[in-house]
Amino acid sequence: xxxxxxxxxxxxxxxxxxxxxxxxxxxxxxxxxxxxxxxxxxxxxxxxxxxxxxxxxxxxxxxxxxxxxxxxxxxxxxxxxxxxxxxxxxxxxxxxxxxxxxxxxxxxxxxxxxxxxxxxxxxxxxxxxxxxxxxxxxxxxxxxxxxxxxxxxxxxxxxxxxxxxxxxxxxxxxxxxxxxxxxxxxxxxxxxxxxxxxxxxxxxxxxxxxxxxxxxxxxxxxxxxxxxxxxxxxx
Amino acid sequence: xxxxxxxxxxxxxxxxxxxxxxxxxxxxxxxxxxxxxxxxxxxxxxxxxxxxxxxxxxxxxxxxxxxxxxxxxxx
Numbered sequence: 001x002x003x004x005x006x007x008x009x010x011x012x013x014x015x016x017x018x019x020x021x022x023x024x025x026x027x028x029x030x031x032x033x034x035x036x037x038x039x040x041x042x043x044x045x046x047x048x049x050x051x052x053x054x055x056x057x058x059x060x061x062x063x064x065x066x067x068x069x070x071x072x073x074x075x076x077x078x079x080x081x082x083x084x085x086x087x088x089x090x091x092x093x094x095x096x097x098x099x100x101x102x103x104x105x106x107x108x109x110x111x112x113x114x115x116x117x118x119x120x121x122x123x124x125x126x127x128x129x130x131x132x133x134x135x136x137x138x139x140x141x142x143x144x145x146x147x148x149x150x151x152x153x154x155x156x157x158x159x160x161x162x163x164x165x166x167x168x169x170x171x172x173x174x175x176x177x178x179x180x181x182x183x184x185x186x187x188x189x190x191x192x193x194x195x196x197x198x199x200x201x202x203x204x205x206x207x208x209x210x211x212x213x214x215x216x217x218x219x220x221x222x223x224x225x226x227x228x229x230x231x232x233x234x235x
Numbered sequence: 236x237x238x239x240x241x242x243x244x245x246x247x248x249x250x251x252x253x254x255x256x257x258x259x260x261x262x263x264x265x266x267x268x269x270x271x272x273x274x275x276x277x278x279x280x281x282x283x284x285x286x287x288x289x290x291x292x293x294x295x296x297x298x299x300x301x302x303x304x305x306x307x308x309x310x
Contacts, residue, residue: 052249
């Protein structure tokens with residue numbers, strides 16, 4: 001059913017794609033940085049501190065998206081008995097974790113001029129910290145368990161428990177009184193953010209998505225070569 | 236304009252440290268991932284080189300092995 005995902009077939013594409021993705025990423029990032037740091041307007045309340053949004057928000061979005069994808073892939077790997085799904089999930093995790101850390105650190109930097117504090121045990125911030133812990137557990141599990149069956153079970157368990165935290169993170173601003181404002185961007189309803197700020201935000205999101213794709217491809221290729229290295233040992 | 240960019244109404248230190256941290260994290264992750272890739276690739280080439288001709292020919296039947304070797308020589 002999933003023959004299209006066979007590593008032997010897709011390596012031809014995944015091994016050549018990174019250089020093109022890197023080229024595209026540099027272009028989109030350059031335009032995005034120009035928009036975010038120079039061309040976009042300052043906020044009437046937050047002034048230039050609002051520019052931190054252009055790195056903070058895309059990082060948070062992408063880390064949440066990657067964790068959701070990892071969960072979906074792990075569950076699919078279990079249902080369809082497809083090892084490659086686990087391999088894809090494993091290759092996505094490092095960039096998801098780094099984006100999670102970026103969201104936490106840039107959030108703290110943004111918090112100081114806006115709220116007057118680097119850190120608060122606010123529902124959104126705390127749930128993002130919990131997400132980082134799940135990412136860390138997931139990555140550590142891949143390092144410490146060598147037996148394939150065991151690592152598949154444990155990592156899937158971590159993601160299934162961790163995914164409960166994703167809707168909590170998303171809706172925490174609606175469910176509790178938090179320092180964070182409610183979402184300014186909605187897919188189904190009209191967004192409250194002005195287009196002059198939405199455009200750079202989307203550009204930076206595209207650049208960050210390209211970067212996570214680049215890291216994913218490089219990591220996936222590394223994992224495939226690792227498997228082939230073991231194959232040569234058995235010859 | 237350069238003054239505006241450097242000062243940012245007093246917020247430049249926050250804005251630049253947030254962007255700086257992000258870009259440094261990108262660079263760090265890219266370098267680590269690249270190093271791991273190159274290490275595994277070199278290990279593969281070395282192992283392949285140490286195979287006897289019969290085993291090397293049987294390994295070469297797999298297209299992915301040929302791809303890895305071709306990529307290693309291109310890099």
